[in-house]
Amino acid sequence: MSIKSIKIKNLLSFDKLVIDDFEDINCIVGKNNAGKSNLLKLIKFFYDKLDGKRELPPELYSKYSTFGTITIVYDMSRINHIVTSPKVLKRNFFVGIHNLFFGQNKDYIKNFTITDKLTETTNRVSYLELTLQVHANGSTEWSIRDPKILKILNYLYPFFHIEARHINLYDWNNLWYLISRLKSFNVNDLDTDELITFLDKQISETNRSYKSNIEKIQKITKTSKYSYREKVLNYIKVGLKGHTFQIENRNLEIQSDGTNSHKFIEIFLDLFISMSRTEYIEPIVYVDEPEIGLHPKRNEELIYHLYNTYKDFKKTKDKQEIGKYKTPYPKIIFATHSPNIVKQVIKLFTNNQQILHFSKKPTEPTVVNKLYSRYNDKFLNIFSDNEARLFFSNFILFVEGETEIEVFQNQKLSGKFSYLQKIDIYKSSSNILSGEMNPSTRNSSIPYLFLFDADKIYEFSIDNDYRRVRLKDANKLLYRLPTANRNGDLTNSTKDFNKILSTYSKGYNRKYFDIVENMNKIKQIHLYKLSFNEMNFKLNDRKLYNDIRHSLQKYLKIKHIFFNRTTIEETLINNGTKTLFFKWLKLKDNFDIENVIYTEYQYYSYKERLDIGKIKLHLPPQIKKFKIQNKVLNEYLTEDTILEYIRVMYYEGKFEIQIKLKLLESKNNKNLISKEIYNILKKTSLKSRDKTSGWATEFLNFAIDEIDKNRGKEKFEDEFKKYFRELYDIITFIEEKL
Secondary structure: OOEEEEEEEEEOOEEEEEEOOOOOEEEEEEOOOOOHHHHHHHHHHHHHHHOOOOOOOOOEOOOOOOEEEEEEEEEOHHHHHHHOOOHHHHHHHHHHHHHHHHOOOOOOOOOOOHHHHHHHHHHHOOEEEEEEEEEOOOOEEEOOOOHHHHHHHHHHOOEEEEEHHHOOOOOOOHHHHHHHHHOOOOHHHOOHHHHHHHHHHHHOEOOEOHHHHHHHHHHHOOOOOOOHHHHHHHHHHHOOOOOOOEEOOEEHHHOOHHHHHHHHHHHHHHHHHHOOOOOOOOOEEEEEOOOOOOOHHHHHHHHHHHHHHHHHHHHOOOOOOEOOEOOOOOEEEEEOOOHHHHHHHHHHHHHHEEEEEEEOOOOOOOEEEEEOOOOOHHHHHHOOHHHHHHHHOOOEEEEOOHHHHHHHOOHHHHHHOHHHHHOEEEEOOOHHHHHHHOOOOOOOOOOEEEEEOHHHOEEEEEEOOEEEEEEOOOOOOOOOOOEEOOOOOEEEOOEEHHHHHHHHHHOOOOOOOOOHHHHHHHOOHHHOOOOEOOOOEOHHHHHHHHHHHHHHHHHHHHOOEEEOOOOHHHHHOOOOOHHHHHHHHHHHHOOOHHHHHHHHHOOOOHHHHHHOOOOOOOOOHHHHHHHHHHHHHHHHOOHHHHHHHHHHHHOOOOOOOOOOHHHHHOOOOOOHHHHHHHHHHHOOOOOOOOOOOOHHHHHHHHHHHHHHHHOOOOOHHHHHHHHOHHHHHHHHHHHHHO
């Protein structure tokens, strides 16, 4: 109930903005200058005009149009029910309405009957739309011109706002204003003379008459009459023990600014909820940046306290419950930059909250997206600040492990590619978390990229002696990926390939339907028979494999997914970076690649090196086998091969066909080539380094310094690309999306 929706056209940073529904608790998030405060300005302007105030009009977004509009749609269903209810209930409701218009005139039933006008309005519609048109010349115009109806709407649906940075931390008189706006009493029926006589009897003493002193003051001074709101407030104050606010029996002046701000907002919201529960009004409050000056834990305490207040009233039956129209909770809007606040709102208010994401590009208008923020209990139990901060991201990079975080948070790297400083890196141990936080799942406009190792996308399998590339469906919560069944038909769960394209409207990146060409390439993957030795592809199959991988990579980029050739380790240790890597190894482990190759080559005599491959048939079989095998070993004992084995043996990498170190060390591995190279490298000074050893930072720092030192007049980015091609591609993708 209360305010149903807000529509803004051509004002401030809004070309066309629609918020089509409000929950009890609403969080507005977004970067600075995204338009959050502009929404407050426009709602405030709308209500100031309802109050009859003279205010400077907001600027038009586009000068090509001569006006802009603010439209608020009010839910009148509960009011409609009240005005058509039994006479006593209706009469009590309209006492407050008539007090606004007729002051002390008690004969309101015979007066013009604003009641008839309101009844007529509410009987016609369940929703009432009120538009304020703002013209280029500064004039304004209401879509409903009857001032009585405008005043009624202002009374029934009052608007309040708290701007945390502008709170008077030592003067909380605004709380009295709040109370006077929220409470309605029939104070106009009180006879002032009778009240003075009563007080005179109660508090007067000899020669100290209350009544005579009031008469003297009134004779000497000239004052205007109390307004209805002022009367309400004065009568409330009379019943209280005092009117100076304190915190834990201590004056505001001796409290910290943060404490005063926190308590002011807390008390304001408590009063806001509790004082409106027995009223017919349905208020709304906009709290701008409540986190200012507060410790993160104080932010959480603020929302938790609000939840307890909210919950306490949930347990109490509303006094004004009328059939199905229970007294609604007032609407609260938090415009915030605090992940703590967003986290608590999502966890505590579950189905009674919403998150609205505001975004704005420099030359474009503000865009608002309602984010998906309702999760099941299982997810809420693990929902933390780590997830909540992603609602505020400029760009989210989803990664698998610590090494990726180490690489993309490297200070030297982000110093060279400054936009890396603007991104958030999210590591999740489960697809459930990553899937739920996917911006496309949440209907967010935040750009993002998933970075996977190749084994998360496809695997190599043996099927009836055929070696195949088989797509994996392990990440179905993150994206839709077709898989092949044993008969060679592509499927997506139980759907065949022809149906896959029609299902993308349910997936992510809905605007992409031009993927048939790539999909037709990918669907052929399962038909390829690839041959390779125990460790790697045979040369004649490498081009075919690369074509498959590039086609799949191109398709997945459409879905914001990038996968490494093998692992993140190969992104750093590869053929492009081998000169830098071997230079770094020489410094770190005193490892000299030239010595390894030269020493092994000395297994042959000079004549044998010349005549290799021309072994005579009369040689004994065991000698022939040894000579031939060592010939093959020499063909494999190259810098590229050694680099690959080092990455697998000492840096937790994998071969292209996803084989790990475990197979190299296995007794079942009878491949003489891999065993020979393994044994050779085991004799060297190389040291094993796991993912948490910091080697990625050390090597990347070394490489960046070397590139920078030797690049001459070339741009660093161009030189970096020559070495770290895959890493550069990822960085470029991020830059394009920011």
